[in-house]
Amino acid sequence: LFLIGIFAITAGYCADHNTFKNCSRVEFCTNFRSQQPADNYVVDPESISVEDGSNILTAILKSKVGGSDLSLFISGIKQSTFRLKIAEVDSTRYELKDVLDGELELANFENVHIGDGFVVAYTELGIYTVQVNFSPFSIAFSSPSSKLVFEGNRLAMTKNDINAPFTFGVTFTNAVQLYGLHEHCDSLALQNTGPGGTDPYRLKNLDVPFFETNSPMALYGAVPVLYGHGPTATTxxxxxxxxxxxxxxxxxxxxxxxxxxxxxxxxxxxxLLLGEKPVDVVRQYATLTGTAHLPQLWALGYHQCRYSYDSQDLVKEVIANFDSHDFQMDVIWLDIDYTDSF
Incomplete structure (x- = not known):
């Protein structure tokens, strides 16, 4: 009976899997996770447009599987960063408007070379390079000490639907451990996942109690930034x-x-952030999205919060008790139960 009681209590506080869904319960995740790498696209050499002194490289990816052809755009950005955009030709897919912190400072391409089966361009005094390989399609972004590879055989954008899901893969050359993908109740160092094993890390904003620890389940925040750390560089x-x-x-x-x-x-x-030290990569990311403001002085004081306050009279009573005990309180949080019909 004791064990049954313990099990009942534990089960009552487990995550709600109707909200914390597994990959197997989400159609696009299930379909894409079982998909094997395939060379679905090749670069059309005649479509390449890039010149010395310009700051964007464009090309068309021709579909080999009957899907839409894709437009490819690569920009060099100062502070050891590149930007890659891929979408259907004349795409009307939704693009975020309010995440990046102002206009990006672009870096011009220098010493562009189109070879047999590839194009390579340099930015920022020839230190950083991007090389687009035509077939099989891939893109390598490099610095003297680091390298990131966009794997074309993991790119899937095959439906003629602007709202359709897509996939891609990135290789962090010489990286031994990946970090990031906030926010999860898991170790700082991300776990290995894979079909038949641990679920993928899910990014979706959810406000649900009783989440599981050491888990890739989604939580309150979702920040798709990922770092790869190795003995020679961090990207x-x-x-x-x-x-x-x-x-x-x-x-x-x-x-x-x-x-x-x-x-x-x-x-x-x-x-794509080429580092090369951890502090450099974090700074490159912060340059894109901005940094957090320092807290105001009142925010450093004592905050009173509980679940929950049902009425104004109860809030006044709590404040009065703090006053009677000469305990300074700067903030009281009302939580949610004061709202009507919650």
Missing amino acids: GIFLHNAAEQWVDINNQEIGDSQAYFMVETGTLDLF
């Missing part, structure tokens, strides 16, 4: 997209760590 990526996302993680102690993104909808708008 990162930021997906400028607010839709629901699932991310499979593959850490490699020897070799290259990888991430596979499955995204519900919106635009593939990816920033």
Whole structure:
């Protein structure tokens, strides 16, 4: 009876899996997770447009599987960053308008070279390079000490639907451990995931109690920034997209760590941060989205909060009790039960 009681109490405080869904209960995640890598696109060499002194490289990706052709845009950004955008030709997919912190400071491409099966361009004094390989399609973003590879065989945007989900994969060269994808109740170092094992990390804003620990389940925040740390450099990526996302993680102690993104909808708008130190990568990300404001003085005082206050009289009583005990309180949070018909 004791064990039954313990089980009943534990079960009562487990996560609600109607909200904290597994990948197997979300159609686009299930479909994409079982999808094997495939070379669905090739670069049309005649479509490439890039010149010395320009700050954008464009090309058309031709579909090999009967889907839409895709437009590819690559921009160089100062502070060791590149921007990659991929969408259907003449796409009207939704793009975020209020996340980036002002206009980006672009870096011009220099010393552009179109070779047999690839195009390579340099930015910022020739230190940073982007190389687009035509077939099989891939894109390598490099600095003298770091490298990120956008894996074309993990790109799927095959439905002729501007609201359709998409996938992509990134390899963090020489990275042994991936971090980021906030917010989850998990270790700082992301766990390996994979079909038949741990669920992918889910990014979706949810306000639900009784979440599980050491879990890739979604929580209150969803920040699609991912860092790869290795013995020689730290790099990162930021997906400028607010839709629901699932991310499979593959850490490699020897070799290259990888991430596979499955995204519900919106635009593939990816920033690639070449580091090379952890502080550099974080600064590059903060340059894109801005930094948090310092708290005002009143916010540093004592905050009183509980679940919950049902009436104005109860709030007044709590404040009076603090006063009677000469206990200074700067803030009282009302929580939710004071609202009508909640």
